[in-house]
Amino acid sequence: MxxxxxxxxxxxxxxxxxxxxxxxxxxxxxxxxxxxxxxxxxxxxxxxxxxxxxxxxxxxxxxxxxxxxxxxxxxxxxxxxxxxxxxxxDTEALLGFKTITQNEGVNRIEFIPGxxxxxxxxxxxxxxxxxxxxxxxxxxxxxxxxxxxxxxxxxxxxxxxxxxxxxxxxxxxxxxxxxxxxxxxxxxxxxxxxxIPYVQGGILKDVIKQESKLNNEKMIEQFVRLSSDLLVQVKSGIIPEEAASIRALIDTCDLAVYMDPLRAVRRGISDKLEEEREKAAVLNIASTLFG
Structure with missing residues (x-):
């Protein structure tokens, strides 16, 4: 910046x-x-x-x-x-809470700030x-x-x-x-x-390089394309917004270092979804990119 x-x-x-x-x-x-x-x-x-x-x-x-x-x-x-x-x-989670402490044998009520x-x-x-x-x-x-x-x-x-x-x-x-x-x-x-909009294109490529263990240039490009295609499906209402989460994508990229990328997509993205049609939509997109 x-x-x-x-x-x-x-x-x-x-x-x-x-x-x-x-x-x-x-x-x-x-x-x-x-x-x-x-x-x-x-x-x-x-x-x-x-x-x-x-x-x-x-x-x-x-x-x-x-x-x-x-x-x-x-x-x-x-x-x-x-x-x-x-x-x-609740209020305690924000501001803090009271607890009983002991000092020289005397019990005291102490406030622990949140x-x-x-x-x-x-x-x-x-x-x-x-x-x-x-x-x-x-x-x-x-x-x-x-x-x-x-x-x-x-x-x-x-x-x-x-x-x-x-x-x-x-x-x-x-x-x-x-x-x-x-x-x-x-x-x-x-x-x-x-x-804060979705990260896409070249910036997303930089994010993957910065945040994940993946360093295979071709595969990084494929995951950038996957993210773009998932976002189109999100905007069409076919899959939920969390399916295009950058956080989930980074997890998937990490997994793809050690397993087949299609399996990584299943573990990192599609299996988090509730409906079978949503899972199938994600995997269909991924299969066109990773075979």
């Missing part, structure tokens, strides 16, 4: 954050490995985060949303705390993956940390936490998936939304 294209004051903000976090080592900072045909995706995300905006990444599974978040963490040299949402995500509190107190990044999988009644707790207040009254302790200036929030959603719910408009309006 050509960071030189960023405005001078934005680059100054990035350098300021790097200096602020040069002494942190306890939270992993992701590699700068996000690849996309549209370079403005990364540049715009960097600008928005530099300006203190919250970012909502929208895109299909395996499109690189988490990789983008890790790349931003790397760009700012800023540690990142993650929340992986599910239907079971990822939201840690990120706010340390001024780190907070990554909320699959935010639209969480229960709608859980998410309003985030409203006050996502607007100008940047503070939270913890319902578990009644304490007020105010975020440090460098605190930033990146969230990610897959719209329309089973178990997801539409985001409340009041919550969505607190984000700058960035669409």
């Amino acid at each position: 050509n960071i030189a294209e960023l405005p001078g004051d934005i680059k100054s903000m990035i350098e300021k954050r790097k200096r602020a976090f040069s002494y942190y080592h306890e939270e992993m900072i992701g590699e700068h490995g996000f690849l996309a045909e549209d370079e403005t995706i990364f540049l715009d995300a960097a600008i928005a985060l530099s300006l203190g905006k919250n970012i909502l990444l929208k895109g299909p599974t395996g499109s690189g949303k988490t990789r983008l978040a890790e790349s931003l963490s790397n760009l700012f040299s800023q540690p990142m705390h993650s929340v992986n949402c599910s239907v079971d995500t 990822p939201v509190i840690k990120a706010m107190e340390k001024g780190h990044l907070l990554y909320i993956d699959e935010i639209n999988m969480a229960k709608p009644e859980t998410l309003p707790i985030l409203n006050s940390i996502l607007d100008y207040r940047r503070m939270l009254t913890n319902p578990l302790t009644a304490e007020v936490t105010r975020a440090k200036e460098t605190f930033g929030v990146i969230a990610a959603i897959n719209e329309g998936y089973i178990g997801t719910v539409p985001l409340n408009e009041a919550l969505k309006n607190r984000f700058v939304v960035i669409d």
